[in-house]
Structure formats: structure tokens, C-alpha cells
Amino acid sequence: MKNQNKEIWIGVESLTNDPVLQDLARQEFAGNIAEELARESASNLSTNRRDFLKYLGFGLGAATIAASCEIPVRKAIPYVVKPDEIVPGVATYYASSFVQGGDYCPVLVKTREGRPIKIEGNSLSSITKGGTSARAQASVLSLYDTSRFSGPESSADGNLGQPRKRGTSGPSWEQIDKAIMAKLKPESRIRIVGNTVLSPATKQAVADFKAKFPNTELISYDPISSAALLEANAQCFGEAVVPSYAFDKAMAIVSFDADFLGAWISPVEYAAQYVKNRTIKDVKDAKMSYHVQVESHMSLTGSNADNRILIKPSEMGAAIVALYNEVASLTGGSKVSGPALPSEKAAKLKKVASRLVKHSGQALVVSGSNNLGEQMLVNGLNAMLDSYGNTIDFANASMQRQGSDKQIQNLVKEMNGGQVDAAFFLDGANPAWDLPNSATFVKGLGKVKLKVSFSGTPNETALLCDYIAPTHHWLESWGDAEPKRGHYSLIQPTIAPLFNTRQTEISLLTWAQSEKLNKESDQPMFDYLKGFWETNLFPQQTKFATFQAFWDSSLHDGVFEAPLPPRPEFGFGGDMGQAASKVRKPSKSEMEISFFETVNMGAGQYANNPWLQEMPDPIARTVWGNYLAIPVMWEGGNDIKSFKNLNQREAYGHADIVEVEVKGVKQQATVVRQFGQPRDSVALALGYGRETAGAMGKALGSKVGVNAFPWCSIDANGNTQYYAEQVNVSDRVDEDDWFACVQYHHSMGVTGTDPKTGETINVDEKTVMTLGSGFQGGLVNRSIIYRGGLEELPELVEHIKEKRTEAAELNATTLYPFDEYEANIYSQGHWWAMHVDLNACTGCGACQVACVAENNVPMVGKHEVGxxxxxxxxxxxxYFFGDYENPNVVYQPMMCQHCDNAPCENVCPVAATPHSSEGLNQMTYNRCIGTRYCANNCPYKVRRFNWLDYTTADLFAINEVDFADTDIPYLADNLTRMVLNPDVTVRSRGVIEKCSFCVQRLQEGKLTAKREGRKLHDTDVKTACQTACPTGAIVFGDRNDKENTLSKRLDNPLNYLVLEETNVRSSVNYQAKVINRDEALDA
Amino acid sequence: MNCHRAIKVGSTYGTAELTKIFASVGYDPSTDKYIPNYEDLSKDEIEQVYKKWISDIYITDKGTLDPMGERTINEQWDGIVEALTDKKTRDFKIQGPIEWVRIHNLPDHAYFNHAQHVSVGKLECQTCHGPVEAMEVVKQYSPLSMGWCINCHRQTAVKFTENPYYQSYAKFHKEIAKGERDKVTVEEIGGLECQKCHY
Known part of the structure; x- marks a missing residue:
């Protein structure tokens, strides 16, 4: 299957040179706007002559009022005693920790005038080293979720899922406490159900609760489970923990379906480690790790791999057995007998085995499988490859997955057998929705006499409960986390609780009437946590003599690492032969389906967060929903066929809806064509299709996408399996007219072959080509992506040099006096520039959400994205490149390039976008009249127009966008608006906006340097995308300062400017993508 | 609810934003009106203005001005005088903060930072706020409009040689050393550019 394409492509249309894509790429704004508006007005506006006069009348009236000289009286209430830490206009940062189940990220919370508005990474953490994830970035918006419970609720009132009307209140905490305590007896069989609990203090609170109610059990489960991994480690090493992986020490990595860069266990940590051996710092002595991903759908990790081996989901066990046996035969181990893999795939794994063994001691095999036998074999593989002690460490074992599938299934049985008296559900746990057998769970739950949910927002499980005792959002909480053994992290409140909520621990201690609870205290959880740290953590260290000093230091840093006591080495055990008999068996079914976790949606806990819903999936580039990924087949030449010929009109924004049947359950799903999807399987993301993601009329994430959990199954060993055999995918049954896939939007032009002449041309520039050639690059072969293999690095460097020389020659013929400007203006003071290393960028999307948070970027909803x-x-x-059916991927963060010879600036009729002496392309909203010439003229397609009043900034409700089943538009509610960054203008309808290089941060950084009377350092100015990146792919700074990090990275011969031949003199340098692909595996 | 929804058609609030910039140098809080000769008012006249304001609020609250109301007005005024004139006898019995009336009206969608002007630029308070030390009641002294800002940026010299931050402007330093220029204005280092204030 050697279907190599020399160019990059984004979709089928760019391969087939489809005129649709040409049209789309040629137009900045797709679709006939006038037509659309006319259609809209027919349905929404129904403007008649009287309305017109009314609007006009208002306009005149407004002008008259404006002409008078009245001024508004504005009053302010000053502080009587100003809090020390609040200076109006100055941000305050607090160290805290983002924790959601097993997801963990140590952070700094930026607050303005007491409001948390932005999450930054905590660089003091040795785990994440200052990186963040999209989920952590977006969590600040969840604090202002309008769906949150405003206080405790009781089902007796009958409106659990409804938002409370203003002025009405539910039961008080005293009433709830009394009712619950009356139902709890000392012998009650109580089950506290939660996802992974990272907090030692919470566990202590459960233990204190258990002291009064001895028949209490804490049931931990993870909806997307690593239970088999824990069990395998228990069998092989005697400890049911996730070990600490060191991807930075591994030169050969094989991942069996573990999406460790996207969603698997601790992606921020792993991504930072992973890119250490993936970036090219020195071209002369370049080294890269070798990464093979064995999987049955294109995952984020797979898209970053050098080679992918495509298998059907049911072949996973056979694949692991095959690699095990190959490695065993090379290292002298004993083989195991297990299911066989088709010979073609087995041959590939044989080659992988030899590379792994070559890097023995520097190799790492991981698996996302939830099959006990498979995980044990992976442990066996790592043992043979000498990974333990080298790339895998048990001393710092991770606590980030603790859930047991057996425990939760046992609970389902117990409940159905009437053996449970009370069930408590911690925040985030939603087993009534996210179990494969949630229907049975719901049935059993009906037999439980007392059901209490601690969830902060309504969810499927909470609505079935008798009482809701809502806990704080983590930004309002005191708490701690132990993500790894000996690594502790504190959570501190950054705002007073917005609602009448109470922390779970306090609820438990209150109901247990525990003497450890200080009822008189203003902040009982603070006292409890401090007490816990004093007894348990303070003695673990010797640095601080007094507890207060220790506490202050830990609270300031946010993290505390206890010196680990030496652990005795333990041997590797486990019966591999028996393990091999437990692996999944390949199925003969024609079509299989795999279910996976996406970067943004998790297991559905994040469904009500519009920032995550509208963050495009890195691979499919779809938003607001999950889409069935179908394979794309290459039939030779330009003949690209999709499965069942579906989605022929994807680029038009139309996708087909099909009916998918698994285990007799039929659901309709919208299709997306996916390169790199094996021919005999399809894939669908988990976590979508939440029924009740929030309060009625306020939930943005309800009924978005398809729920795939009921299609999952439980294997003989009791673990949840995220794939299904025997899947029937129907032909097209319907059409999704607003296919929200940003893949085909804002295309910069991709090369393809002209079907008539066979020449290589730019797909979007065909018209220009026929008109004439030569000027400013002739627009052939636009330089968007440069890439190459590790072994041909000198050729790549030479190629880039050649192309850049060519561009320089073309650019020499110009009226633009760049040298003059450089000498007189840019060469002194600051001249901002950015560097993006395409090898370090894993495509995780943290930067994108950080940008949204920092710059008040509006969310627009599925229809508008469509x-x-x-x-x-x-x-x-x-972009894809390489083999059509098994391509490699390169991600390119694309923001305003701040061209010095900017084409957008020249065409603005009102000078709303001028250039600054520091090289910034400035956008001034006050001046903008919305002609959109600039956006049309931008070669990078990075300018955005406010078609509607996305932030409800003007007076006409008709201009607002209503993108979900909500009473008022997103960002119209004053609660949601609390997340806005006061340093950045909230744009109104009718103006263009774009990346400003976070100019508010640049101004702040410059001011700091000025006030301190010193030179500006690159640490003073960091853009939001740069600080969010877990891998350091983005570096920003002043290119006039020759000593900073940026200038060092600007020296790399792999650097290039996108579309350099257009002579726009952009300021963002990209470093070419290099892969370490083993061609031998392509055969 | 959304504050924008609260603005009724015909409200003076939103539209007056356009013109308020020049309208706030000296005004009467009780009538919401600009007093042309505000600067010439004596202390007694200002007392009348404030007492009228307080009595208006009292009448709005209670319906009529009774002897109790008159006492209240005098007490309030005395309290204001005491609190504002003698720091040694600060009255801690005052319940809650006094509602301040915002005197300085600024253009919207503009970022202004005092530290940049006072700490870095070493400007005196009086340059922009006038002789505040002599004002009985503070009033807006300068228009604080964009034109006023720009004009000052054109004329004002940066503390160029004093602050090591500006060393990155090598070309200007060379010109100063050669004697070709004696100062660098704010304009010359980008002080007129849009995104110095608008972002």
C-alpha cells in the first residue's frame, strides 16, 4: 500500500482538485451572504415598512439625544478598608490545582478585582512544568456556568433540573442535613461513588465518615477506565497503581491505542516529556525518538507518531501477542500462544520489535487497552525491554487513575439486590449515564432508599437523587491532590462561593457529626485541610521547622514534594501464558467500531463548557458533537473513495447522517471522512450526547452528539471495553446541513495536480495562474508546510534554503521599502516575533482555549461555525502527508502573522488596521466600519468578522446569536460575563478582529521593565498561547534582543516563513516538521 | 440580567456616552448638570449645592423635608466637612462607605495606566488633574480626550537617558550622542499608535 503523495493535503477535495474547494478557498466568506440573510429575515425578522420606520425613528431619536449635552452621573462605592491583595486594574495570581476526577493540572489562577478570569500553568510543578491542557484552561468558564445549583435541593420540591426562579429558594442546608441524617443509621450500608479521588484530605473525610458509619465504602470508577492497567500491575508487581512513565528517556516508543498526548492519564506531563526527544535543536547531530502507534482510529497521539499500524479493534490482543513473541524471540524470552494477527500486520510488528530491542533500556511500550491479559503482556514486554527502572518507575507511581470497573459493577449488582441503603455521588460521577449498563444501574438505583448527589450542576445521576448537596467549584474550594506518590498539590479558593454551596467533605463530616469538624469556623474546610496537612504531611519534610512556615510555603508554591522513603525493589511476576489466553480474539465481522476519548470532551464531564465544545477536535476538526469517522480509500490516481461513498459534499458544509447499529441498538450519527481510518472499522468519540448536561433552558451541552457508552461492553474479566464487533452502518438516511467542521474554512491554498495538464498548481489559485504568472512567486507551490524525514535532514535544510532564496529573489522586485523601514524603525526598540516548532506542537489545543480566555473571543455555536x-x-x-490511507499529520498553529508589509493594512479605507513601530499589525475596533476588505486580502485567513452580536454588546436582540437550547444567549448572562478579561475590548457586531500578539500582555511587560528601570527580558512578555503550551512549541519575544530564547530559536536552518514568496514579511517563524518514519513499515 | 437589555429605548445613558467627555469639568450632582461658573463658586455656594443634593435625596426617601430632615442635612454636611478636613479626628463610626460621585469621565475602550505616566514618565499629578491641592471639591481639569492625549504625547519628551529600559533604542541614543537631537518625544517611540491605548 505505497500510496505516497508528495504534497500535503487537508481533505479529499484537495487531492482531487475539486472545484468546490477552489471556490471555498477563493472566497473569504463562504455562501451567499445576501441570500442567507434574506432567508433569515424571512423567518426571523419579517421587517416591513413600519418596522423600518421604527428603526429609523429610533436612529433619529438617538442622534437627537446624543446632540444634547447631558452627562450621566456615575457613582462608585469605595472600599472602607481596602483588601491588601486587591489593587484595581492589577491582576493577582494564586497557586491552585485543577482537578476533575483523575485529570490534574497544577495552575496559577489569575484574578482581577476578585474574579478568576484565566488559568496559567504552575511552573514549580515537576509533573507538568508549567504546561496546561485545554480542559484546565476552560475550567474557569465552568465556575460561571449558569446551570449551577444555587443551593441544596430536594426531590420533594420536584424541580431538580430546573433553574430556581429569582427570589425563590430551595431547602436550607439545615433542612437537608436534618432529613439526610434522619435516614442514616449507624448500620446503614452506604456507598460513596466517585471517579478517581486524588485528594488525600477527601479520602480522610470519607474515613472519618466511615468511623461513624462503618458499613461505608468508597467506590471509585472511571468512565473511561484504566482498571485493567491497575489490575495488571497488581498481578505483576503487587501494586494496583499507574506507574510513572518517562517518555523523555525513551528512544523507541510503541503505544497500543494509548492516546498519551491527548487524553490518556496525564497528557500534559507526557507531552512535555515526549517532545524532548522529538524536537530538532541542532541539525548537524539530530536525534529523534522513534514512535509507533498501533491503533484503529486516528488519535492525537497516532497523528504525531512516525508510523501507525492500523488494526481492527478486535485485533489488539493479537497485535500485543505478536509483538510480545517477536521481542521474546529476540531477547531469549519464552513465547506465549495467543490469537494470530494477519501476516501483513505481524510482519510490521516484527520490524518494530527489532527496533525496540535495539533500544533496550530506552524503550517504552504503553497500552490504553482495558483488557487484563493485554496489559499484563505489555508489562511483560516492558520487562523484556528492561524498561522498569529506566523508562518506567514505580517509586513515583501515579494516582491519576484509581477506578475499578469491578467495584462499580459490583455496586450495580448490590443495588439491584437491594443491599445498599444509601448512595452518595461525588461531583463528576455520573454512572446513570456513563456506564455501558447504565440502564441496569438506574434500575438498581431505584431500590436505594437514600440517594444524594454532590454534583455542582444537574446531570443524569443527580436528577435521580433524593437530595442534592452541591459542592463548590474547584476555584471556590479548599482542597489538595496527590497526583503522584509524594507529590502534593493544594487547591485554594480564589473567589467566595458564588452560590449557596458547601464542600462535599463538610457535608460528609456534618452528617457523621464528626468531632473533627469545626462547626464554629468561617471556613471549616480550611481548618480541616490544614489540620490534615499538619498531621500527615508536615512530618514528611525537614525543611521547615514550624508548620505555619511549611503551610505558607506550600500554599504559595501550590505544590509540595515530599522526600520519598526508599522502597524495596520488587520483582516482576505474573503468568504471561495465562495472560495471553485472556486477550481479546480477532473477530470475523466485516465492520467494527472503536470508541475513544477526545481531548476536549473527556467522558462527558465537560459537555456544558462552550469553550471545549467549540474547540475543534484536533483530528476531525469538527465542533459541537461527535462524528462517525469513516475510512477513506485510495483507488489509484486521483480516485479517492469514502466508505459507502458517504459525505460527497463535505466541503460544501453538508454531511451525511447514517444509522449505526451495535448490539441491536440503533442511533443516528453524522459522518466525517477520516484519512488513516482502517478500511474495516469506524470510530466514534465518547463523552458526547449528554441528555442533561445542566439546568433546563440553560444547558449548552445537552443533546450534542451521540452517546456511545451504551455501545460499550463489559468483558469476561469485568472491565469495560471500548469497541464493538458486528456493527452495521446504513447508507445515508439524512443530511446534516450545518456540518460544523472547520477543516475547509480559512484555507491558505494547497497544491494539487491539475487534472488537465498534470502540472502542480495551487488549488485555490488556479484562476490567478491562468491570468498570468511570475509576480511575487507566481503563487505556485505556496510555502505552507516544509517537512522531511530525519535521515534526509540535510536535503530538507537545502530545500528550505533554496525556496527561501527563491522567495527572496521574487521579493526583491517590490515597491515596499523594507530595508528603509528596518533601518529607521524596526531595528531599534522592540520588534516582536514568534517561533513555532511544528515538531513540538502535538495539536492538543490548549493554546486555542487559552487564547479564547485571554482575548474574550466569542463562541458562536454549531450553526454559525457551519x-x-x-x-x-x-x-x-x-495537514496530512504521505500514504493516503495511512498518512502522517502536521499541525500548524495559525494566528495573525503580523506582517510588516501587511496586505490587510493597505486596503482598509478607514485606517482601522495600521502598523506599529514594534512590528505589530494593530486592529482598532473603534475605527473599524466592517468593510471586510482586510479579511479578503489576508493570505493567512486569520481575520474574523463579527457577523452577529456574539457578546450582546448592542441594543438589538435580533443581532444576537442563539446557539443552543438556552433562554438567553451565551455571554448575555452577567454570571458568564464575569469571565471576561477587563483588559481586552469586548467587540461589537460589525467589526473585524484578530490575534493581537496579546498586546495587553506586551504593554504590561514593557511597563514592568520600565518601572524597574531595566532592559526588557523575554520572560516579561509571554503570549497566552505560549504560556498554555505544554511542550513549549511557541516562543515569543523581541527579535532585536539577540540574547533571548527567541533569537536562539530563530537561528535554526529549519525555520521558514509561511507564504514568504508573497513578500508580506510575516513575523511568525515556523520550524519544519521532521518525522522519523521507518519506510520499511510502508511495504 | 444583561445590563444592555435594561437600557430602554430613549434612555440617555448609552447615547450620552458620546458627548460626556467634554461635559464633566465641574458639574452639580444634584441636578446632573454642568455648572458653567463652577470654578468661581465660593465654599458657601458649594455648601448650598451639596445640601440641596442631600435634601433632594431626603425628600425622595421620606416625601417631605421635616425638622428631622434638616438636622440630617446639617449632620451629613458636618460629617463630610469633618471627614474631609481633619485627618486627626477621623470618625470610625461612619457606617459603610460614602458613595462617591465619579468626577473624571474618560473615553470608552481606551486603556490608561497611571504607573506609566507617574512612575515612569515622572509626571506631576497637577499636569493632568490641575491644582488639586487647591480644589475644595475635585473637578475634572483636563478634557482627557483622545486629542488631548495625543497632543501631549507629541510634545512630551521621554526620560530617555535616565531609564535603562530605553537603551534598546540604539539609533536615537547615537543621535543624541552626536548632538543631532536633544530629546525623544513619546510620539517618536510609538506613542501615537492605536494599540498603545486601544486593545
């Missing part, structure tokens, strides 16, 4: 109206300032373009 018509190319997404507003993101930073997009991550995804």
Missing part, C-alpha cells in the same frame, strides 16, 4: 463564522483568533491547521 457557515464559517467561527471567531477563534488562533486555529490549529491540520
Amino acid at each position: 457557515r464559517h463564522h467561527e471567531m477563534t483568533w488562533l486555529r490549529i491547521d491540520r
Whole structure:
């Protein structure tokens, strides 16, 4: 299957040179706007002559009022005693920790005037080293979720899922406490159900609760489970923990379906480690790790791999057995007998085995499988490859997955057998929705006499409960986390609780009437946590003599690492032969389906967060929903066929809806064509299709996508399996007219072959080509992505040099006096520039959400995205290259390039976008009249127009966008608006906006340097995308300062400017993508 | 609810934003009106203005001005005078903060930072706020409009040689050393550019 394509492509249309894509790429704004508006007005506006006069009348009236000289009286209430830490206009940062189940990220919370508005990474953490994830970035918006419970609720009132009307209140905490305590007896069989609990203090609170109610059990489960991994480690090493992986020490990595860069266990930590051996710092002595991903759908990790081996989901066990046996035969181990893999795939794994063995001691095999036998074999593989002690460490074992599938299934049985008296559900746990057998769970739950949910927002499980005792959002909480053994992290409140909520621990201690609870205290959880740390953590260290000093230091840093006591080495055990008999058996079914976790949606806990819903999936580039990934087949030449010929009109924004049947359950799903999807399987993301993601009329994430959990199954060993055999995919049954896939939006032009002449041309520039050639690059072969293999690095360097020389020659013929400007203006003071290393970028999307948070970028909803109206300032373009059916991927973060010879600036009729002496392309909203010439003229397609009043900034409700089943538009509610960054203008309808290089941060950094009377350092100015990146792919700074990090990275011969031949003199340097692909595996 | 929804058609609030910039140098809080000769008012006249304001609020609250109301007005005024004139006898019995009336009206969608002007630029308070030390009641002294800002940026010299931050402007330093220029204005280092204030 050697279907190599020399160029990059984004979709089928760019391969087949489809005129649709040409049209789309040629137009900045897709679709006939006038036509659309006319259609809209027919349905919504129904403007008649009287209305017209009314609007006009208002306009005149407004002008008259404006002409008078009245002024508003504005009053302010000053502080009587100003809090020390609040200075109006100055941000305060607090160290805290983002924790959601097993997801963990140590952070700094930026607050303005007491409001948390932004999450930054905590660089003091040795785990994440200052990186963040999209989920952590977006969590600040969940604090202001309008769906949150405003206080405790009781089902007796009958409106659990409804938002409370203003002025009405539910039961008080005293009433709830009394009712619950009356139902609890000392012998009650109580089950506290939660996802992974990272907090030692919470566990202590459960233990204190258990002291009064001895028949209490804490049931931990993870909806997307690593239970088999824990069990395998228990059998092989005697400890049911996730070990600490060191991807930075591994030179050969094999991952069996573990999406360790996207969603698997601790992606921020792993991504930072992973890119250490993936970036090219020195071309002369370049070294890269070798990464093979064995999987049955294109995952984020797979897209970053050098080679992918495509298998059907049911072949996973056979694949692991095959690799095990190959490695065993090379290292002298004993083989195991297990299911066989088709010879073609087995041959590939044989080659992988030899590379792994070559790097023995520097090799790492991981698996996302939830099959006990498979995980044990992976342990066996790592043992043979000498990974333990080298790339895998048990001393610092991770606590980030603790869930047991057996425990939760046992609970389902117990409940159905009437053996449970009370069930408590911790925040985030939603077993009534996210179990494969949630229907049985719900049935059993009906037999439980007392059901209490601690969830902060309504969810499927909470609505079935008798009482809701809502806990705080983590930004309002005191708490701690132990993500790894000996690594502790504190959570501190950054705002007083917005609602009448109470922390779970306090609820438990209150009901247990525990003497450890200080009822008189203003902040009982603070006292409890401090007490816990004093007894348990303070003695673990010797640095601080007094507890207060220790506490202050830990609270300031946010993290505390206890010196680990030496652990005795333990041997590797486990019966591999028996393990091999437990692996899944390949199925003969024609079509299989795999279910996976996406970067943004998790297991559905994040469904009500519009920032995550509208963050495009890195691979499929779809938003607001999960889409069935179908394979794309290459039939030779330009003949690309999709499965069942579905989605022929994807680029038009139309996708087909099919009916998928698994285990007799039929659901309809929208299709997306996916390169790199094996021919005999399809894939669908988990976590979508939540029924009740929030309060009625306020939930944004309800009924978005398809729920795949009921299609999952439980294997003989009791673990949840995320794939299904025997899947029937129907032909097209319907059409999704607003296919929200940003893949085809804002295309910069991709080369393809002209079907008539066979020449290589730019797909979007065909018209220009026929008109004439030569000027400013002739627009052939636009330089968007440069890439190459590790072994041909010198050729790549030479190629880039050649192309850049060529561009320089073309650019020499110009009227633009760049040298003069450089000498007189840019060469002194600051001249901002950015560097993006395409090898370090894994496409995780943290930067994109950080940009949204920092710059008040509006969310627009599925329908608006469907018509190319997404507003993101930073997009991550995804390009394929290589084998059509098994391509490699390169991600390119694309934001305003701040061209010094900017084409957008020249065409603005009102000078709303001029250039600054520091090289910034400035966008001034006050001046903008919305002609959109600039956006049309932008070669990078990074300018965004406010088609509607996305932030409800003006007076006409008709201009607002209503993108979900909500009473008022997103960002119209004053609660949601608390997340806005006061340093950045909230744009109104009718103006263009774009990336500003976070100019508010630049101004702040410059001011700091000025006040301190010193030179500006690159640490003073960091853009939001840069600080969010877990891998350091983005570096920003002043290119006039020759000593900073940026200048060092600007020296790399792999650097290039995108579209350099257009002579726009952009300021963002990209470093070419290099892969370490083993061609031998392509055969 | 959304504050924008609260603005009724015909409200003076939103539209007056356009013109308020020049309208706030000296005004009467009780009538919401600009007093042309505000600067010439004596202390007694200002007392009348404030007492009228307080009595208006009292009448709005209670319906009529009774002897109790008159006492209240005098007490309030005395309290204001005491609190504002003698720091040694600060009255801690005052319940809650006094509602301040915002005197300085600024253009919207503009970022202004005092530290940049006072700490870095070493400007005196009086340059922009006038002789505040002599004002009985503070009033807006300068228009604080964009034109006023820009004009000052054109004329004002940066503390160029004093602050090591500006060393990155090598070309200007060379010109100063050669004697070709004696100062660098704010304009010359980008002080007129849009995104110095608008972002």
C-alpha cells in the first residue's frame, strides 16, 4: 500500500482538485451572504415598512439625544478598608490545582478585582512544568456556568433540573442535613461513588465518615477506565497503581491505542516529556525518538507518531501477542500462544520489535487497552525491554487513575439486590449515564432508599437523587491532590462561593457529626485541610521547622514534594501464558467500531463548557458533537473513495447522517471522512450526547452528539471495553446541513495536480495562474508546510534554503521599502516575533482555549461555525502527508502573522488596521466600519468578522446569536460575563478582529521593565498561547534582543516563513516538521 | 440580567456616552448638570449645592423635608466637612462607605495606566488633574480626550537617558550622542499608535 503523495493535503477535495474547494478557498466568506440573510429575515425578522420606520425613528431619536449635552452621573462605592491583595486594574495570581476526577493540572489562577478570569500553568510543578491542557484552561468558564445549583435541593420540591426562579429558594442546608441524617443509621450500608479521588484530605473525610458509619465504602470508577492497567500491575508487581512513565528517556516508543498526548492519564506531563526527544535543536547531530502507534482510529497521539499500524479493534490482543513473541524471540524470552494477527500486520510488528530491542533500556511500550491479559503482556514486554527502572518507575507511581470497573459493577449488582441503603455521588460521577449498563444501574438505583448527589450542576445521576448537596467549584474550594506518590498539590479558593454551596467533605463530616469538624469556623474546610496537612504531611519534610512556615510555603508554591522513603525493589511476576489466553480474539465481522476519548470532551464531564465544545477536535476538526469517522480509500490516481461513498459534499458544509447499529441498538450519527481510518472499522468519540448536561433552558451541552457508552461492553474479566464487533452502518438516511467542521474554512491554498495538464498548481489559485504568472512567486507551490524525514535532514535544510532564496529573489522586485523601514524603525526598540516548532506542537489545543480566555473571543455555536463564522483568533491547521490511507499529520498553529508589509493594512479605507513601530499589525475596533476588505486580502485567513452580536454588546436582540437550547444567549448572562478579561475590548457586531500578539500582555511587560528601570527580558512578555503550551512549541519575544530564547530559536536552518514568496514579511517563524518514519513499515 | 437589555429605548445613558467627555469639568450632582461658573463658586455656594443634593435625596426617601430632615442635612454636611478636613479626628463610626460621585469621565475602550505616566514618565499629578491641592471639591481639569492625549504625547519628551529600559533604542541614543537631537518625544517611540491605548 505505497500510496505516497508528495504534497500535503487537508481533505479529499484537495487531492482531487475539486472545484468546490477552489471556490471555498477563493472566497473569504463562504455562501451567499445576501441570500442567507434574506432567508433569515424571512423567518426571523419579517421587517416591513413600519418596522423600518421604527428603526429609523429610533436612529433619529438617538442622534437627537446624543446632540444634547447631558452627562450621566456615575457613582462608585469605595472600599472602607481596602483588601491588601486587591489593587484595581492589577491582576493577582494564586497557586491552585485543577482537578476533575483523575485529570490534574497544577495552575496559577489569575484574578482581577476578585474574579478568576484565566488559568496559567504552575511552573514549580515537576509533573507538568508549567504546561496546561485545554480542559484546565476552560475550567474557569465552568465556575460561571449558569446551570449551577444555587443551593441544596430536594426531590420533594420536584424541580431538580430546573433553574430556581429569582427570589425563590430551595431547602436550607439545615433542612437537608436534618432529613439526610434522619435516614442514616449507624448500620446503614452506604456507598460513596466517585471517579478517581486524588485528594488525600477527601479520602480522610470519607474515613472519618466511615468511623461513624462503618458499613461505608468508597467506590471509585472511571468512565473511561484504566482498571485493567491497575489490575495488571497488581498481578505483576503487587501494586494496583499507574506507574510513572518517562517518555523523555525513551528512544523507541510503541503505544497500543494509548492516546498519551491527548487524553490518556496525564497528557500534559507526557507531552512535555515526549517532545524532548522529538524536537530538532541542532541539525548537524539530530536525534529523534522513534514512535509507533498501533491503533484503529486516528488519535492525537497516532497523528504525531512516525508510523501507525492500523488494526481492527478486535485485533489488539493479537497485535500485543505478536509483538510480545517477536521481542521474546529476540531477547531469549519464552513465547506465549495467543490469537494470530494477519501476516501483513505481524510482519510490521516484527520490524518494530527489532527496533525496540535495539533500544533496550530506552524503550517504552504503553497500552490504553482495558483488557487484563493485554496489559499484563505489555508489562511483560516492558520487562523484556528492561524498561522498569529506566523508562518506567514505580517509586513515583501515579494516582491519576484509581477506578475499578469491578467495584462499580459490583455496586450495580448490590443495588439491584437491594443491599445498599444509601448512595452518595461525588461531583463528576455520573454512572446513570456513563456506564455501558447504565440502564441496569438506574434500575438498581431505584431500590436505594437514600440517594444524594454532590454534583455542582444537574446531570443524569443527580436528577435521580433524593437530595442534592452541591459542592463548590474547584476555584471556590479548599482542597489538595496527590497526583503522584509524594507529590502534593493544594487547591485554594480564589473567589467566595458564588452560590449557596458547601464542600462535599463538610457535608460528609456534618452528617457523621464528626468531632473533627469545626462547626464554629468561617471556613471549616480550611481548618480541616490544614489540620490534615499538619498531621500527615508536615512530618514528611525537614525543611521547615514550624508548620505555619511549611503551610505558607506550600500554599504559595501550590505544590509540595515530599522526600520519598526508599522502597524495596520488587520483582516482576505474573503468568504471561495465562495472560495471553485472556486477550481479546480477532473477530470475523466485516465492520467494527472503536470508541475513544477526545481531548476536549473527556467522558462527558465537560459537555456544558462552550469553550471545549467549540474547540475543534484536533483530528476531525469538527465542533459541537461527535462524528462517525469513516475510512477513506485510495483507488489509484486521483480516485479517492469514502466508505459507502458517504459525505460527497463535505466541503460544501453538508454531511451525511447514517444509522449505526451495535448490539441491536440503533442511533443516528453524522459522518466525517477520516484519512488513516482502517478500511474495516469506524470510530466514534465518547463523552458526547449528554441528555442533561445542566439546568433546563440553560444547558449548552445537552443533546450534542451521540452517546456511545451504551455501545460499550463489559468483558469476561469485568472491565469495560471500548469497541464493538458486528456493527452495521446504513447508507445515508439524512443530511446534516450545518456540518460544523472547520477543516475547509480559512484555507491558505494547497497544491494539487491539475487534472488537465498534470502540472502542480495551487488549488485555490488556479484562476490567478491562468491570468498570468511570475509576480511575487507566481503563487505556485505556496510555502505552507516544509517537512522531511530525519535521515534526509540535510536535503530538507537545502530545500528550505533554496525556496527561501527563491522567495527572496521574487521579493526583491517590490515597491515596499523594507530595508528603509528596518533601518529607521524596526531595528531599534522592540520588534516582536514568534517561533513555532511544528515538531513540538502535538495539536492538543490548549493554546486555542487559552487564547479564547485571554482575548474574550466569542463562541458562536454549531450553526454559525457551519457557515464559517467561527471567531477563534488562533486555529490549529491540520495537514496530512504521505500514504493516503495511512498518512502522517502536521499541525500548524495559525494566528495573525503580523506582517510588516501587511496586505490587510493597505486596503482598509478607514485606517482601522495600521502598523506599529514594534512590528505589530494593530486592529482598532473603534475605527473599524466592517468593510471586510482586510479579511479578503489576508493570505493567512486569520481575520474574523463579527457577523452577529456574539457578546450582546448592542441594543438589538435580533443581532444576537442563539446557539443552543438556552433562554438567553451565551455571554448575555452577567454570571458568564464575569469571565471576561477587563483588559481586552469586548467587540461589537460589525467589526473585524484578530490575534493581537496579546498586546495587553506586551504593554504590561514593557511597563514592568520600565518601572524597574531595566532592559526588557523575554520572560516579561509571554503570549497566552505560549504560556498554555505544554511542550513549549511557541516562543515569543523581541527579535532585536539577540540574547533571548527567541533569537536562539530563530537561528535554526529549519525555520521558514509561511507564504514568504508573497513578500508580506510575516513575523511568525515556523520550524519544519521532521518525522522519523521507518519506510520499511510502508511495504 | 444583561445590563444592555435594561437600557430602554430613549434612555440617555448609552447615547450620552458620546458627548460626556467634554461635559464633566465641574458639574452639580444634584441636578446632573454642568455648572458653567463652577470654578468661581465660593465654599458657601458649594455648601448650598451639596445640601440641596442631600435634601433632594431626603425628600425622595421620606416625601417631605421635616425638622428631622434638616438636622440630617446639617449632620451629613458636618460629617463630610469633618471627614474631609481633619485627618486627626477621623470618625470610625461612619457606617459603610460614602458613595462617591465619579468626577473624571474618560473615553470608552481606551486603556490608561497611571504607573506609566507617574512612575515612569515622572509626571506631576497637577499636569493632568490641575491644582488639586487647591480644589475644595475635585473637578475634572483636563478634557482627557483622545486629542488631548495625543497632543501631549507629541510634545512630551521621554526620560530617555535616565531609564535603562530605553537603551534598546540604539539609533536615537547615537543621535543624541552626536548632538543631532536633544530629546525623544513619546510620539517618536510609538506613542501615537492605536494599540498603545486601544486593545
